[in-house]
Amino acid sequence: MQIRLENVAARHPAARRDAAAALRGLSLQVAAGEQIAVIGPSGAGKTTLLHVLACALPPSSGSLQLSGRDPWQLPRRQLQRLRGELFLAPQVPPLPPRQRVVTSVLAGRLPHIGLWQSVRSLFYPTAIAQADAALARFDLSDKLFDRVDRLSGGERQRVGLARALVADASLLLVDEPLSALDPTRGQQAVASLTEAARERGATLVCTLHHVEMALRNFPRIIGLRDGELAFDLPAADVTPERLQALYAQHLHELTGPAPSEELPAAVSPHVVMHCR
Ligand SMILES: Nc1ncnc2c1ncn2[C@@H]1O[C@H](COP(=O)(O)OP(=O)(O)OP(=O)(O)O)[C@@H](O)[C@H]1O
Ligand SMILES: [Mg+2]
Numbered sequence: 001m002q003i004r005l006e007n008v009a010a011r012h013p014a015a016r017r018d019a020a021a022a023l024r025g026l027s028l029q030v031a032a033g034e035q036i037a038v039i040g041p042s043g044a045g046k047t048t049l050l051h052v053l054a055c056a057l058p059p060s061s062g063s064l065q066l067s068g069r070d071p072w073q074l075p076r077r078q079l080q081r082l083r084g085e086l087f088l089a090p091q092v093p094p095l096p097p098r099q100r101v102v103t104s105v106l107a108g109r110l111p112h113i114g115l116w117q118s119v120r121s122l123f124y125p126t127a128i129a130q131a132d133a134a135l136a137r138f139d140l141s142d143k144l145f146d147r148v149d150r151l152s153g154g155e156r157q158r159v160g161l162a163r164a165l166v167a168d169a170s171l172l173l174v175d176e177p178l179s180a181l182d183p184t185r186g187q188q189a190v191a192s193l194t195e196a197a198r199e200r201g202a203t204l205v206c207t208l209h210h211v212e213m214a215l216r217n218f219p220r221i222i223g224l225r226d227g228e229l230a231f232d233l234p235a236a237d238v239t240p241e242r243l244q245a246l247y248a249q250h251l252h253e254l255t256g257p258a259p260s261e262e263l264p265a266a267v268s269p270h271v272v273m274h275c276r
Helices: 046-053 076-083 101-112 115-123 128-137 153-166 183-200 211-217 240-246
Strands: 003-010 023-030 035-039 061-066 086-089 171-175 203-207 220-225 228-234
Touching (some): 003 046, 023 046, 023 061, 023 228, 035 046, 035 183, 035 211, 046 061, 046 171, 086 153, 101 128, 101 153, 128 153, 128 183, 153 171, 171 183, 183 203, 183 211, 220 240
Parallel strands (some): 035 203, 035 220, 086 171, 171 203
Antiparallel strands (some): 003 023, 003 061, 220 228
């Protein structure tokens, strides 16, 4: 799916009247099948951007087009159909506690199947092999029939990502998928996500606090700061100076291990890359 944002501003309905808009003057074009990481300090507007792209939050000004369609101009039924082509994976996946992992994963297909099939799938998972294959990508095959509330936080987060893989969506919007994962699992998870999106030609927009992971795994990086576009660059052009400027006054968010030698050349060892 293609994305075109022109001069978009967005404001949360619950935001204080005097608060600055969460997104301001944002223009962006993304081709079908592109993979983009969105980085920036806390409060920069990364999640808000995903909500705008997921048609969950309408722009307060400017325009959004998804493959040539302005979602907010569509009749309700067509808007629903368009939403079925998108998948938003929130930072904390909404997994009902007593549900089995297999059922939770297959819930990712619900927007794409009929009502009867969706009700039935809650009781008789019909696509177990599909769920199993998605879980295997995140090293979780052995948890297929476990209860969700008996998983660790990191396992739950990976179930949320497996759910994104079974969704037959052409735009995957993934919000901070690594917050509960150790660096090795985090790298595996991002690699699985980007590989799966590439296989099906889906567009992938992923917010990441881990700048190192973003530079390592995504060809294009968008830096957001105070609701505005700070930069939109190929990963190789994201210099330490740009990162310093992006995180200026938020350098406390840049904590963690020094970058490894495998990092792209653009990343200097003087910039500590692992946010939060
Ligand atoms: N539900 C909400 N109601 C009101 N204001 C909100 C809401 N969610 C976010 N905001 C405001 O919008 C701005 C952008 O928030 P957003 O969640 O998009 O930032 P973020 O870059 O995702 O931050 P983080 O890295 O902490 O997840 C912030 O100033 C925040 O206070
Ligand atoms: Mg966020």
